[in-house]
Amino acid sequence: MAPGHFLFKLLRIGAGRRTDLTPWRSGLIITARKPAPAEPGLRSLCDLSDEIIMLIMEYLQDISPGSVVVLASVSSFLYSKARYVQHRHVTISLKLSRAKNEIGFLRYLSSNGLLPAIRTLRFDLVDRPEKGYQFPLPLYDLIDRMTGLRDLYWEVFPYPVPVSLFEKLKQRTPVRLHTVITAYNPQSRALKLDHINILTGSPNLYSLRVSVDYVTAEESLQTLRPLKGLLQTCPNLRKLSLDVHRPRFSCLSYDPAAEYCGLGLSGGERLPPLEALDIVEYPWGRDRSSGFPYGVIGYPGKDEVEEDYWARHCDWSHLRRLAEPKGSLAHRIAQQLTALDEVNFGWGFHSPAIYEHDKRAMIHFFQTIPSMLDSIVVPNFESLSTAPIVRHGSRLRNLELTCRLPCLWSREGIVSNQDLMELRDGLPQLQQLTIYIATSGNDWPYDSLEILSGFPRLHSAKLFFSLPAPKSKDDTPTPPYLTMASADSLFRYMREHSTADPPSLQRLHLCSNALDNDFRLAGVGSDPYLVEANSTSFICETSHGDSRQTEVIVACTKLSEELNEKMRRIVREGETPSPQRWARSTSRLRSRGRYQNHSSRSCGQPIRVHSLTGVIKHGLSPLICMVDIGNENGVHVSIGS
Structure with a gap:
């Protein structure tokens, strides 16, 4: 092993970017020695107290984990401080084959005095549920020694929290429990009731996500009636997510039930004073006098x-986040939301259609809510002007204007240049923006990009484009083409035209959907998984962000870091990959692909296409059609799924 590679492994840095909370398992123990300044006459970190050094380390870990790694390599003293903050969040797998390894890891932390450093402990299960799991007995003693523990996530669904662990948590009321109640097969449906019974009356339960399906009203009430008792007996529950729905991904279609299938709050019953409420889907009840044909019996x-009952009887003064697909509850409680920071009306894959009265309710909500919002996610329907959003400009930092997929169905959802200028002038604090914008004929919308560059504090932007589909059956769709090289060029263009000095934009996420006319006429264009499979996405980031000459790193979200590095080298050197190299590079992708490759061409055989749509017409996965080598005749790719 190379010395440099060993050093980075020692400091818990892997070959690629870590996306989970699991630290590197190491048995190495380094004893911290008292620090001494190299030059006694000068001020140094050694003059600071341990408390101040830990505050600095924690801040750096939040904003720049790599800086903590650099500090850890300076001395054994700073190494011990770095390891302490690096283990604030720990994940333990309860997979049967990993139990011994996980216990050994926690004992290693104990021998280094790192158990008190753990603030968040997360349990997960990577095995299939029917294989079961094991909660090793030594974990109970080790958890007792995590004196700094504040949050425990139990994500071993569908299995409930072990009763013995639950009883231990009761003795430590400052520890907040976050868990999930879900059911997707007969076994999990039985376990979910056990989980509800265990959690009922818990003083530790802080956040709960409920995701259950039902066919009949009886099935729904078997879960929701005990769930109502849980919600009313957990005094510290502050975050709730409800997703109560008919079966999805089924060949059968279910209409809303005429019977009532909800929680059944009545007679003054109420939810606890929540700080966050996410309603993904919920079967609201209706009185017979309302004229609705469902949810009445x-x-x-x-x-x-039912929304009127919730609005009148529940305490909404503490709510900081509200998410629901249609805003039917939000506009009823708008005047009570004095602490609200975030609202999300964005469409999801399974959200119902919104009608004109829903749109009017959303607009009225933004115009009348007493608090200024920090984050807004809302569908960009035609009747929504910028005025209700700009009203929150003194505080708004995140804005997402969503639309139905695919966005090329209509112009609704596309943000115009006039709207962009009004948002730019009215949102001086905006730091994150997600919008759908149209291309300019056969070129990129540089006028729109220049307007975006004028946002004074915009740090991160996510832009969606419709990749133009050809009207004929040939492989010559119209430009522009979203490739790694063009993504890099667009990011640099926006930074060069920034009105801030240095440029505020540090991250640009470019997404492009590709659906040709045959797909749309077949009626499958609204399938989110088809859209995702036939789209491309690139993330451009700066390495430092402190000058106009900062290095730009571009990555395709559908490729591994290794393949992204190969693509960057190809773009940088203008090199044409050989069929053999692409065959090796795409072998891993073929083994993991969701869709089958039905092409008669062999993998690794190079062809010339003009864009992603050309690959779709050949029946291929679009994962590797993302390299622009500057050839005027198109993009040189190799076939592979």
Whole structure:
């Protein structure tokens, strides 16, 4: 092993970017020695107290983990401080084959005095549920020694929290429990009731996500009635997510049930004072007098609609985040939301269609809510002007204007240049922006990009484009083509035209959907998984962000870091990959691909296409059609799924 590679492994830095919370398992123990300044006459970190050094380390770990790694290589003293903050978040796998390894890792932390450093402990299960899991007995003693533990995530669904662990948590009320109740097969449906019974009355339960499906009203009430008891007996529950739905991904289609299938709050019953409420899908009840044909039989409330009961009887003054697909509850409680920071009305894959009265309710909500919002996610429907959003300009830092997929179905959802200028002038604090914009004929919308460059504090932007589909059956779709080289060029263009000095934009995420006319006419264009499979996405980031000469790193979100590095080298050197190299590079992708490759051409055989749509017409996965080598005749790629 090369010395440099060993050093980075020692400091818990892998070959690629880490996306999970699991630290590197190492048995190495380095004893910290008292620091001494190299030059006694000069000020140094050695003059600071341990408390101040730890505060500096924690801050650096939050904003720049790589800087903590650099500090850890300076001395054994700073190494011990770095290891301490690097283990604030720990994940333990309860997979049967890894139990011994996980116990050994925690004992290593114990021998280094790092167990008190753990603030967040997360349990997960990477095995399939039917194989079961094991909660090793030594974990109980080790958890007792995590004196700094604040949050415990139990994500071993569908299995409930072990009763013995649950009883231990009761003795440590400052520890907040975050868990999930879900059901997707007969075994998990039985376990979810056990989980509800265990959690009922818990003083530790802080956040709960519920995701259950039902066919009949009886199936729904078997879960939601005990769940209502849980919600009313957990005094410290502050975050709730509800996704109560008919079966998805099924060949059968289910209409809304005429019977009531909800929680059944009535007679003054109420939810706890929540700080976050996410309603993905929920079967609201209706009184017979409302005229609605569903959710009426057995509805216990006296209000015409259940949302009115929730609005009147629940305490919404502490709510900081609200997410629901249609805004039917939000506009009813708008005047009570004095602490709200975030609102999300964005469409999801399974969100119902919104109608004109829903759109009017969303607009009224933004115009009347007493608090200024920090984050807004809302569908960009035609009747939504910029005025209700600009009203929150003194505080708004994140804005997402979403639209139905694919965005090339209509112009609704596309942000115009006039709207962009109004948002730029009215949102001086905006730091993150997600929008759909149109291309300019056969070129990129440079006028729109220049307007975006004028946002004074914009740090991160996510732009969606429709990749133009050809009207004929040939492989010559119209430009522009989103490639690694063009993504790099667009990012540099926006930074060069920035009105801030240095440029504020540090991250640009470019997405392009590719659906040709045959797909749209077949009626499958609204399938989110088809859209995702036939799209490309690039993330451009600066390495430092402190000058206009900063290095730009571009990565395709559908490729590994290794393949991204190969693509960057190809773009940088203008080199044409050989069929043999691409065959080796794409072998891993073929083994993991969701869609089959039905092409008669052999993998690794180079062809010339003009864009991603050309690959779709050959029945191929688009994963590798992302390299622009500057050839005027198109993009040189190799076939591989």
